[in-house]
Amino acid sequence: MKEVDFKRIMQQAGIPTDSYSMQVKLESILENSDFVINNKSPMSPFWRLQKAMVTEPALDLINTLATQIMPNSFARLAKDEWLDLHGDARKLPRLTEVKVQGHITFSRADTTSALVIAAGTRIHSIPINGVVYTLVSLFDTEFSANESQVQVVVQAEFSGKNYNLSRGYYVYLEESIEGVSITNNDDWLIIAGQDVETNENYQLRFRDAFATLGSYHVDSLYRTIIATYTGISADNIVFDKTAPRGPGSVDVYLYLDVGQVSQALLDRVNDYIAAGNHGDGDDLKVFAVPLSSIDIDVNLLQHINTQDKRSDIEQFIRAAFRQNNDYQPTRCKPDALFSFSQLEAELHNNFPEIKSIKFANNNIAPSLSLPLPDKVTFL
Known part of the structure; x- marks a missing residue:
């Protein structure tokens, strides 16, 4: 987004924005008022008094106008509580934080008797960059006799998209149950977790909600509906207008910043x-961006006498493929080239223990899909 130099705009309007131009302006006003100043030195008692009483307070006010009040007067440039005021005036509130809800699969080998998984059972993720995420079961759930699997409804301990972890991350019970194992599968999300909406996404929804009539009006309208209802970033909504079901039909594809869009979310x-x-007459359906399975092979060499970082490096790689949010590499996107050489550079920048790292994989060519690593293998 192009920066706007409000001080320059004020200068063009004849408003002084620094000490020198302020003194020149004051001298002009005094001379036009027939006020004679014999000692025009900036160190004279008169000008020192004017600087303390007039110039410095006026410059503080001008600086506040240029850096705070003027930019925040426009929704495109406003931030934080200023942007909230624009939203309130337009009945477009900022999206609030949401806790993940989903299904965790509990499995057991011994099915001879019934077993109750109590409400409040706590489930942990594997550690990611030193952080463990916790889910809590919401209801008592029973294994009937001869039943080997049940789906337990869970909710995140805290709000945020960091809990939208990809399959296979939630695998530990805080208090183990003999013979019972757990995991989260691909379609585990019921409600995707989200953080308080960022200024950037809020501004995108402003743009879409108040776009003028034109060739992008329908896109903007549906993007606003979906982004507001689901909390999915407006940038993570892709339109296919190739009439997939005949003239007038449109498909919309969604993806998350972290984790995978579930069928439950699509149904909603x-x-x-x-x-x-x-x-009227619109034929529009919403889908998840298709996933394509890949295996990633990594040639890694660390500096001697450094701690083994393969686990952390794997999680950094998986973050690039939207499986966790505890590292911030450049993420893959649909219809965009994914560069493994860029990922190598980002790994070097984040892990000084790496002496050499090279992926055996080729760059991923643009397509309407998201790659999802099954295995990350260090060769």
């Missing part, structure tokens, strides 16, 4: 649109 948003939140 499709039902919401079908319930009348669409234009």
